[in-house]
Amino acid sequence: MRQIILFAICLFGVLSSYAQKNKEIRIVDSKTNEPISGVTVRQDIKNYTTDNSGFVNIICGSNGTIFISHVGYESKQISITGCEPETIILSATAQTLDEVEITATSNQNKTLLYQPTAITKLSNVELKRSTGLFFDDIINLNVPGVTFERRAVNSGQQFNIRGYGNGARGAKGISSNFDGQGYKVYLNGIPVTDAEGITVMDDLDFGSIGNVEVVKGPAGTLYGQAIAGAVNLKTIKPEKGKTSIGQEVMIGSYGLQRYTTQFQYGGDHSSILLNYSKQKHDGYFYHNASHKDFVNVVMDFQPCEKQAISVYTGYAKSYDERGGEQTIAQYEAKSDTGNIEYIKRNAHSHLVSYRAGVTHSYSFNNWLSNFTTVYGTGWNNDASSAGGWTDKTTLNYGTRSTFNTKFALSSNTTLSGITGLEIQQQNAQTIGYNMKASPFDPTPTVWTPGEPYWVLNSITSNTYTKSTTSAYFTEWTLSFPHDLSLTAGIGLSNVKFTLEDRFNPATAVKASIFDTAYKNMWSPHFAINKVFNNKISVYASYSTGFKSPVSGTYFAVIPAVGSTPANATVVGNLKPERGEQFEIGTKGSLIHDKLSYELSFFRAIFRDKMTGIAIKNPNDATGVTLYTITANGGTQNHKGLEALVKYTAIQSNSSFLRLLRPFANLTYSDFKYGNDFKFHYINPGNKDSAADYSNHRVAGVPKLTFNAGLDFGLPIGIYGNVTYAYRDGMPIVSTEEFYTTSYSLWNSKVGIRQTLSAHFDLDTYVGVNNITNTPYPIKVFINQLTNPLTINAGDAYIPGPRKANYFAGINLKYNF
Secondary structure (H helix, E strand, C coil): CHHHHHHHHHHHHHHHHHHCCEEEEEEEECCCCCECCCCEEEECCEEEECCCCCEEEEECCCCEEEEEECCCECCEEEEECCCCCEEEEECECCCCHHHCECCCCCCCCCEHHHCCCCEEEECHHHHCCCCCCCHHHHHHHHCCCEEEECCCCCCCCEEEECCCCCCECCCECECCCCCEECEEEEECCEECECCCCEECCCCCCHHHEEEEEEEECCCHHHHCCCCCEEEEEEECCCCCCEEEEEEEEEEEHHHEEEEEEEEEEECCCEEEEEEEEEEEECCCCCCCCEEEEEEEEEEEEEEECCEEEEEEEEEEEEEEECCCCECHHHHHCCCCCCCHHHHHCCCEEEEEEEEEEEEEEEECCCCEEEEEEEEEEEEEEEEEECCEEEEEEEEEEEEEEEEEEEEEEECCEEEEEEEEEEEEEEEEEEEEEEEECCCCCCCCCCCCCCCCCCEEEEEEEEEEEEEEEEEEEEEEEEEEHHHEEEEEEEEEEEEEEEEEECCCHHHCCCCEEEEEEEEEEEEEEEEEEEEECCCEEEEEEEEEEEECCCHHHHEEEECCECCECCEEEECCCCCCEEEEEEEEEEEEEECCCCEEEEEEEEEEEEECCEEEEEEECCCCCCCCEEEEEEEECCCEEEEEEEEEEEECCEECCCCCCCEEEEEEEEEEEEEEECCCCEEEEEECCCEEEEEECCCCECCCCCCEEEEEEEEEEEHHHEEEEEEEEEECCCECCCCCCCECCCEEEEEEEEEEEEECCCCEEEEEEEEEECCCCCCCEEEECCCCCCCCCCCCCCCCEEECCCCCEEEEEEEEEEEC
């Protein structure tokens, strides 16, 4: 009996020893092949850590999955089979230039290093340096040559790419105050820019964006009417082999609240992202609150090796109050009130939108593939301001299809190209109303905050517009030995408007119909690129682009004057703007890929720049403006320099500082109006006035901007950053009578990411923006001062947060 018991004990020990057999894993860096110590390896409910030689032992004996994470590296989920030793490679989160691929290019090598133009890519590292909710925090800090402004907390957003001011508004010439024009924005391949060329981003959930690509300069060859450039946005992509559900809560100063529920599934041949977000903010001054609801569903499928399908659907409900612009005096006095004419009309932007698109890609063989996107966007918007109330309903739909081709001309020479089209149509109805004091207001003649808002009065306009735009393009790259390539392409853009004036007292029996078209807008592109040792490239390029008028500029409503009834007319001889850009630059990765840089010099000329002109009432001695029209002004000459550098100073596996990565970028802008920029307008105090912008600095563009920062990582998952931003003073009017003051901003964020168990990951963080309590604007209104020498006359600023504002968040994720 004793022998039997001893045999059983020995057998149990042997079985236990076998059951607990270990598997040795070694984790190394993808670039240096050096071991990484301190890496967290999670298996079931146990956490292990690699030693100084990068080794760790885990339990084997059955197949399973381990989760690997380390500060400064991309996390991985690995399936384990067998008990043999295994080496696992981790890649640093800072991608080098030879790893970053761009969206649309004729070069068969899609990495950034091989592109002969200035393109800035942003990954999750840059997107999450602050809250990740307001794009000016992201773009202005990380993309040289590009600024991002917002008219309210989270509405009226606009890009300004290399100083291009988007179109004309009002009676005082060039401005970039309202609708975004001149650039194209895409979300998961679906145009956000409508068929007229207007970009409204109120319904975009910037917090769900995972990748940003900014093409700077005229890009008509590949994107149609993109005189200033193009921006490609992509939502977060689920990690392959991982399924999770997470809940993130963020709170902060000025009533900031953000709640995000997110489900991610990443399979071998499919992925799903379900995202719901609710966002609130009280605003930076009176009547400036914001409420947002977003739903995004993104699905990707790969039925076979040659085929892939991507589906995007999105819903947004957005309500943003508008407090109106502040005068210079209000801004300098740090007033909490904007324009009372906005406030009493309950100025706001209320938008509900639906966006959907399907992208199908198919590789026919090793030299031909196709990408086709079919999409539709519909939205309803009611908005009020000092000028009244506007209801607008739009439906946009269209397609973009491209064929990528590649031919081997010899053993070391290839010809590759991209050829395609983009067609979009918009049907829109816009109804305008004037407003009057509420019948429930006890003192209607002197409105004060707290009293009932003004109400709708009578209809003042009713237009139905059908806009159709088309772009056809082809671009080819001839790649020679020794990484030398030549690129040439051309694009053709056309746009057609049909406008029905459904409210015209002079012709009330039927609608007045107006047609116009802008055709044959040819945009050539030529470039040369040379790559040295797969690390450094030098390029030179010439690119062009157009921006045609929108319906609100080619069509004018002339009000009644005395016995002359009101009528509508098409503005004659209005030409599209044309942009040409010459650029030379260099990009590279040096010091064993620890340092990456981008440097570009450019000169862009914008011809036939549109401007607003006031028409006076000949029967009114005061010279008050009767109506405004849009006309072509002169040229703008933009010369600039942009530089960006990132350096991984420390990426250690055992020291206290696990990661130290400084970065900096600089923009120098020498932008001036040509010597032919003159036009007439009406100044109520001076009747017929002549504006001469010739040889003045372009308004709204600082001559110098500089940004710098430091990303760092510490043991146990601690991460953070400190950033600095400087903005030079800039002219607020095109005749340079008034300049903004320069300012600097300091921001910081720190957090900790940890694996709590086999299933739970936790990310907590706190941050502070504007540490030094610096007053600064989130938008400056250009050429809107009634009298530039009187600081109380005219609107000028939308103020940002004047005091340090804090935010904190927690993100708890459950991994299945």
